[in-house]
Amino acid sequence: MQELRPTAARVAxxxxxxxxxxxxxxxxxxxxxxxxxxxxxAALAQxxxxxxxxxxxxxxxxxxxxxxxxxxxxxPGAVAVFLGGALGAWFFTEPRLDWQIGSLVDRLDAIRxxxxxxxxxxxxxxxxxxxxxxxxxxxxxxxTLASVGDAVVTTxxxxxxxxxxxxxxxxxxxxxxxxxxxxxxxxxxxxxxETRRPVECPAARALREGVVVGPANHTVLIGKDGSERLIDxxxxxxxxxxxxxxxxxxxxxxxxxxxxxxxxxxxxEAELRExxxxxxxxxxAMPIGMGLMDRELRFVRANDRLAEINGLPAAAHIxxxxxxxxxxxxxxxxxACRRVLETGQPVLDVxxxxxxxxxxxxxxxxxxxxxxxxxxxxxxxGVNAAVVEITDRKRDEVRxxxxxxxxxxxxxxxxEFLATLAHELRGPLAPLSNMLEVIKRAxxxxxxxxxxxxxxxxxxxxxxxxxxxxxxxxxxxxNRLELRMGPVELVSIMQQAAETCRAIAEAxxxxxxxxxxxxxxxxxxxxxxxxxxxxxxxxxxxxxxEQQGRIRMRAERTGRDAVIAVSDTGIGIPPDRLESVFEMxxxxxxxxxxxxxxxxxGLTLVKRLVAMHGGAVEARSEGPGKGSxxxxxxxxxxxxxxxxxxxxxxxxxxxxxxILVVDDNEDSAASLAMLLKITGNxxxxxxxxxxxxxxxxxxxxxxILLDIGLPRMxxxxxxxxxxxxxxxKDVVVIALTGxxxxxxxxxxxxxxxDHHMVKPVDYGSLMAYLSARPRxxxxx
Numbered sequence: 001m002q003e004l005r006p007t008a009a010r011v012a013x014x015x016x017x018x019x020x021x022x023x024x025x026x027x028x029x030x031x032x033x034x035x036x037x038x039x040x041x042a043a044l045a046q047x048x049x050x051x052x053x054x055x056x057x058x059x060x061x062x063x064x065x066x067x068x069x070x071x072x073x074x075x076p077g078a079v080a081v082f083l084g085g086a087l088g089a090w091f092f093t094e095p096r097l098d099w100q101i102g103s104l105v106d107r108l109d110a111i112r113x114x115x116x117x118x119x120x121x122x123x124x125x126x127x128x129x130x131x132x133x134x135x136x137x138x139x140x141x142x143x144t145l146a147s148v149g150d151a152v153v154t155t156x157x158x159x160x161x162x163x164x165x166x167x168x169x170x171x172x173x174x175x176x177x178x179x180x181x182x183x184x185x186x187x188x189x190x191x192x193x194e195t196r197r198p199v200e201c202p203a204a205r206a207l208r209e210g211v212v213v214g215p216a217n218h219t220v221l222i223g224k225d226g227s228e229r230l231i232d233x234x235x236x237x238x239x240x241x242x243x244x245x246x247x248x249x250x251x252x253x254x255x256x257x258x259x260x261x262x263x264x265x266x267x268x269e270a271e272l273r274e275x276x277x278x279x280x281x282x283x284x285a286m287p288i289g290m291g292l293m294d295r296e297l298r299f300v301r302a303n304d305r306l307a308e309i310n311g312l313p314a315a316a317h318i319x320x321x322x323x324x325x326x327x328x329x330x331x332x333x334x335x336a337c338r339r340v341l342e343t344g345q346p347v348l349d350v351x352x353x354x355x356x357x358x359x360x361x362x363x364x365x366x367x368x369x370x371x372x373x374x375x376x377x378x379x380x381x382g383v384n385a386a387v388v389e390i391t392d393r394k395r396d397e398v399r400x401x402x403x404x405x406x407x408x409x410x411x412x413x414x415x416e417f418l419a420t421l422a423h424e425l426r427g428p429l430a431p432l433s434n435m436l437e438v439i440k441r442a443x444x445x446x447x448x449x450x451x452x453x454x455x456x457x458x459x460x461x462x463x464x465x466x467x468x469x470x471x472x473x474x475x476x477x478x479n480r481l482e483l484r485m486g487p488v489e490l491v492s493i494m495q496q497a498a499e500t501c502r503a504i505a506e507a508x509x510x511x512x513x514x515x516x517x518x519x520x521x522x523x524x525x526x527x528x529x530x531x532x533x534x535x536x537x538x539x540x541x542x543x544x545x546e547q548q549g550r551i552r553m554r555a556e557r558t559g560r561d562a563v564i565a566v567s568d569t570g571i572g573i574p575p576d577r578l579e580s581v582f583e584m585x586x587x588x589x590x591x592x593x594x595x596x597x598x599x600x601x602g603l604t605l606v607k608r609l610v611a612m613h614g615g616a617v618e619a620r621s622e623g624p625g626k627g628s629x630x631x632x633x634x635x636x637x638x639x640x641x642x643x644x645x646x647x648x649x650x651x652x653x654x655x656x657x658x659i660l661v662v663d664d665n666e667d668s669a670a671s672l673a674m675l676l677k678i679t680g681n682x683x684x685x686x687x688x689x690x691x692x693x694x695x696x697x698x699x700x701x702x703x704i705l706l707d708i709g710l711p712r713m714x715x716x717x718x719x720x721x722x723x724x725x726x727x728x729k730d731v732v733v734i735a736l737t738g739x740x741x742x743x744x745x746x747x748x749x750x751x752x753x754d755h756h757m758v759k760p761v762d763y764g765s766l767m768a769y770l771s772a773r774p775r776x777x778x779x780x
Contacts, residue, residue, distance in 0.1 A: 030072070031068070031071060031072020031073065031075065031076030032072070032075075032076050032079060034067075034068055034071050034072055034076060035068040035072060035076040035077070035079040035080040035083065036079070036083065038064040038067050038068050038080060039061065039064050039065075039068070039079075039080050039083040039084045039087065041064065042060040042061045042063060042064035042084060042087075043060070043061075043084075043087045043088075043091065045060040046058075046059065046060040046061065046088070046091075046092055047091070047092075050092060057088045057091075057092035057093045057109070058084065058085070058088040058092070058109055058110065058113045061080075061084030061085070061087070061088050061113065062113065062116070062117075064080055064084055065077060065080045065081045065084055065113075065116075065117035065120065065121075066117075066120055067080075068080035068121075069117065069120045069121040069123075069124040069125075070124050073121065073124055073125040073128045074121045074122055074124070074125035075121075076121075077117060077118070077120065077121025077124060077125075078117075078118060078121055080117065081113070081114055081117030081118055081121065082114075084113070084117070085110055085113055085114055085117075088110070088113070093110075148165060148167070148251075149167065149253075150167060150251050150252065150253045151164075151165065151167040151168035151170075151171045151172075151251065151252050151253060151254075152164070152165040152167070152168055152249060152250070152251055153165075153168050153172075153184065153187070153188060153203075153249070153250040153252075154238070154247055154248070154249050154250075155184050155203060155207070155247055155248045155249075155250070156246070156247050157207065157245060157246055157247060159183060159184050159185075159203065159204060159207055159248070160181050160182060160183060160184070161174075161176075161179040161180055161181065161182050161183075161184055161187050162180060162247065163176055163180075164176045164179055164187070168252075171221060171223065171229060171231070171252070171254060172187055172188065172221070172223055172224060173223040173224030173225050173227070174187045174224050184201055184203050184204070184250070185201055185204075187224075188201055188203070188221070188250065188252075189221070189222040190219050190220065190221050190222070190231070190233070191219075191220050191222065192218060192219065192220070193218040193219065193220050193230060194218060196220075199219055201235075201250070202233055202234060202235035202250065203235040203248045203250040205235070206235035206236055206237045206248050207237060207245065207248045210237050210245050211237070212234070212235070212236045212237075213234055213235045213236070214234055215232045215233065215234045218230075219231050219232065219233060221252070229254050229256060230254070230255050230256045230259055231252045231253060231254055231255055232252065232253060232255050233250065233251065233252035233253075234250075234251050234252070235248055235249065235250045235251070236248070236249055236251075283301075283303050284303045284304055284314075285303075285304070286303055286305055287305060287388075288305055288386055288387060288388040289302075289303065289305045289306030289308075289309045289310075289366075289385070289386070289387035289388070289389075290302070290303045290305070290306055290384075290385070290386055290387075291303070291306045291317065291384075291385040291387075292373065292382060292383070292384055292385070293322070293337065293382050293383045293385065294381065294382040295341060295380070295381070295382055296321070297321055297322050297334060297337055297383070298319055298320065298321050299317040299318055299319065299320055299321075299325065300318060300382070301317075301318070302314045302317035302318070306385075306387060308358060309356060309358060309366070309387060309389060310325055310326055310356050310357065310358060311356050311357035311358030311359070312325055312357060312358075322334055322337075326356050326357070328354050328355050328356070329352060329354045329355075329356065332350075332352060333352070333368070333385075336350060336368075336370050337370055337383045337385075340370045340371070340372050340380075340383050341372070341380055341383065344372050344374075344380055345372070346369065346370060346371045346372065347369065347370045348369045349367055349368075349369055350367070350368050350369070350370075351365065351366070351367055351368075351390075352365065352366045352367075352368055352387075353365045353366075364389060364391045365389070365390050365391045365394045366387050366388065366389050366390060366391075367387070367388050367390050368385065368386065368387045368388075369385075369386045370383050370384065370385050370386075371383070371384040371385075371386070372384075432456055432460065435452040435453075435455045435456045436452075436456070438451075438452045439452050439453075455499070460760070483525075483526040483529060483612055483613070484526050484528070485524055485525060485526055486524070486525075486526070486527065487522055487523070487524060488522070488523050488524075488525050488527045488530065489520065489521075489522055490516075490517060490520075490521040490522070490523055490555055490562055490564070491516045491517070491520065491521075491555075492527075493523075493525075493527060493530050493531050493534060494514055494516060494534060494553060494555060494564070495514065496531045496535075497531050497533075497534035497535040497537075497538055497553075498512060498514045498538065498553065500531070500535040500538075500539075501535055501538040501539050501542060504539065504542045504543075505538075505542050505551060508542060508545070508547055508549070509547050509548045509549075510542060510545060510548070510549050510550065510551050511548075511549070511550045511551065512538070512551050512553075513550065513551065513552040513553070514553050514554075515552065515553065515554035515555070516555060517555040517556050517557060517562070518556065518557075519557065521555065521557055521562045521636060522636075522637075523562060523634055523636060523637070524637045525613050525634065526613070529609045529612075529613075530609075530613070530634075532605065532609065533605075533606050533609050533610060533632065534553065534564065534566070534632075536602040536603070536605060536606050537553075537566040537602075537603075537606060537630050537632070538551065538553060538566060539602065540602050540603060540630075541566055541567075541568035541570060541628075541630075542568075544568065544570040544571050544628070545568045545569055545570035545571075545627075546569075546570065546571070549568060549569045549570060550568070550569050551566070551567070551568045551569075552565075552566070552567050552568075553565070553566045553567075557636065558633075560635060560636055560638075561615075561633045561634065561635060561636060562633070562634045562635075562636050563631060563632070563633055564631070564632045564634070565629055565630070565631045565632075566629070566630045566632075567627065567628070567629040567630075568627050568628060568629075569627045570627055570628060571624060571625060572621045572622065572623055572624045572625050572626045572627055572628055573619060573621035573623075573624075573628050574621075574623065574624055575621075575623065578618075578619045578620070578621065579619075581603055581619055582603050582604055582606070582607040582617070582619070583604065603619075603630075606630075606632075610632055610634070613634055613635075614634070614635050615632060615633050615634040615635060616632075616633050617630060617631065617632045617633070618630070618631050656680050656681055656682065657681045657682070657702045657703050657770055658681070658682040658684075658699065658700075658701045658702050658703070659673075659676055659681050659682065659683050659684070659701055659702070659703045659704070659705060659770075660683075660684050660685075660686060660692070660695055660696055660699060660701040660703070660704045660705070661673045661676070661683060661684065661685050661686075661705045662685070662686045662687070662691075662692040662695075662704065662705065662706045662707055662710065662715070662718070663685075663687065663705075663707040663710075663736065664687055664688060664707060664709070664710050664711055665707075666685075666687055668759075669685045669686075669687065670685060672705065672761070673685050675763070679767075681770070684699055684701070688710050688711045688712045688713070689710045689711070689712050689713025689714065689715070689717065689718045690712055690713055692704075692706065692710070692718050693713075693718060693721060693722070696722055696725075696728070696731075697725070700727055701731060702731065702732065703731070703732045703733075703734065703769075703770060704722070704731055704732070704733045704734070705734050705736045706718060706719060706733055706734065706735060706736060706753070707735075707736055707737060708735055708737040708739065708748070709737065709738075709739075715735065715737070715751075716747065716748070716751035717751075719733050719735075719751045719752045719753055720751055720752055722752070723752040732754050732755075732769070733752065733753050733754055734753065734754060734755045734756075734757060734766075734769060735748040735753045735755065735756040735757065736757050736759065736761060737756070737757075737758065737759065738758065738759045739758075740756075740758035744756070755769055757769075
């Protein structure tokens with residue numbers, strides 16, 4: 001069909017006058033060639049029959065001119081006339097081989113030849129034009145019918161087929177050649193779709209009555225090959241200009257696809273109706289509130305959940321406005337809906353808090369969203385609302401937020417605990433390290449060794465107490481440290497603090513000045529914590545004072561308070577930072593010459609510890625570069641408490657014991673055994689579980705100091721096996737371990753240990769255990 005459309009366009013254009021009546025160029029060229037050939041042929045014939053013709057020089061040229069005019073029309077005919085006349089005048093008119101025509105008769109004959117030839121050419125040209133126009137009209141009609149998308153069949157007045165277009169040929173199975181002259185009923189066999197009875201052809205009625213027969217439905221076309229197609233058809237009579245019927249045109253089309261489409265549309269409509277019912281059921285059963293409002297914000301639909309939220313039946317929503325249904329929430333909701341109607345954009349996740357008639361006087365929280373409802377043309381018809389109640393979720397969010405805050409605070413305190421642990425352990429380590437070097441270099445100097453031992457014993461005691469306190473996470477998370485209060489001399493505390501910081505002061509070339517109070521001041525305080533306060537202040541001053549600076553610590557009594565001031569010539573503190581320096585992790589702007597940093601917790605600990613002693617601390621500074629001063633005020637008790645009597649830690653037991661020390665740390669086991677031997681005991685060592693069992697079987701010790709975390713067999717298993725031996729029931733077994741929680745002590749007791757001691761061992765407590773009778777049940 002497509003290849004016929006350009007021809008149809010050209011034919012249509014010719015019918016509209018856009019094409020002239022001239023023949024195609026190749027046809028004209030062929031006419032000229034025929035004119036030349038025919039004229040030359042006539043000349044040859046004239047030459048052959050010239051002896052018998054007598055005085056007829058143009059006889060054969062008449063025939064060639066007539067033939068050429070019939071074949072090619074005017075122009076080729078004119079060429080043949082003039083060419084034939086010229087050849088006849090030259091070759092066959094007297095005098096020959098000369099353009100001169102001698103006689104009058106020959107001249108008249110030549111004029112007659114030209115007139116007759118041109119006249120015939122004109123007549124033939126007219127005939128050619130008439131023929132071409134007829135062919136164009138015929139081609140236009142043919143191409144038009146061939147280009148029609150429907151099947152077209154034409155008949156003569158008797159109902160015999162004259163033409164089938166390609167679509168009709170395809171549907172009927174007949175070609176135009178096969179069907180031409182046959183009765184239309186033979187080619188176009190139709191029956192009723194339901195009854196299967198033959199149906200009268202609409203063309204027969206159109207021919208009989210001369211009327212247009214409209215489309216018929218439920219008609220089945222039976223093709224030449226027996227195939228069936230569902231069609232609709234119509235027919236119309238063909239009339240001439242006088243109104244006489246001289247034929248009929250039958251138009252029909254295959255409507256199977258249309259019928260399938262209609263059936264599919266019906267099925268789709270049924271599916272959509274079913275889907276609509278399902279969606280309506282889902283809409284009504286949604287666990288969130290759903291509502292639809294028109295442009296006037298009147299409800300046109302509401303599901304059961306929205307009815308529960310609003311306290312009004314779903315049917316009662318229909319036709320009512322927002323203000324009539326939920327008056328207390330209406331203003332905020334109306335504003336959101338108006339914005340949706342004006343902008344066409346949804347308003348999402350708006351949190352609403354208020355009351356509805358469902359539960360008056362109870363504040364509830366909802367999360368609501370509003371969406372535009374659009375028509376088929378995109379116009380906004382109303383607003384869809386989706387509401388979910390989040391009252392319980394908000395309550396849970398508040399609870400979770402509080403828990404997160406508590407966890408965050410606990411995490412902060414955990415970090416503070418770890419930082420505090422590291423910070424406080426560094427203080428005693430410096431003098432311990434120093435005195436260890438002093439012992440190495442004492443060379444028998446008894447006084448120097450005693451001083452070194454005293455310092456190391458004091459600092460080791462500080463470390464033990466600090467570890468005990470810092471490892472108690474419960475006290476840290478409760479923001480409370482337990483003080484061990486007792487009578488202390490302030491001068492002694494100041495000297496110990498200065499000794500702790502002397503190494504860093506000397507390393508930086510500082511002048512450290514300690515000015516004791518004019519009169520003795522006795523306080524009721526925790527000596528370790530108070531020493532920590534002053535050492536932290538001194539250490540802070542050393543860090544923030546440039547090389548060769550001066551640090552001064554002085555004390556005096558002011559009324560009922562002891563005032564200790566630590567001043568320096570360091571970098572100073574900006575006025576706006578005087579209060580914040582006591583906050584956790586707070587540090588003053590660093591100096592270019594600052595030698596070391598810190599964790600920023602020293603002053604925080606100072607403030608907390610001073611407050612726990614009932615005192616106060618403040619910072620003073622005239623500004624950056626002008627040094628700083630920290631002043632601690634502590635209350636002086638009205639009646640000085642009686643001095644406490646320390647237990648003689650080094651008192652030796654009255655009875656020599658045979659002791660087995662078991663520890664996988666060989667230095668720890670050997671040093672403890674050495675100490676026990678010095679105090680008059682028999683001491684032996686073992687370094688793992690199986691070795692401990694063999695040594696105990698061989699030595700039968702009175703006391704076993706047993707580490708728990710042993711290789712190959714832990715201490716609890718060793719203790720259980722010792723208790724299984726007959727000789728092991730009366731042995732005193734003491735757990736010597738780094739684990740000191742209540743659960744650790746309970747597990748030791750269940751394994752058969754008599755006592756549980758935490759490393760490093762307090763030597764006085766150990767001697768007390770050793771002085772008791774075997775398995776005497778000394779308190780845990």
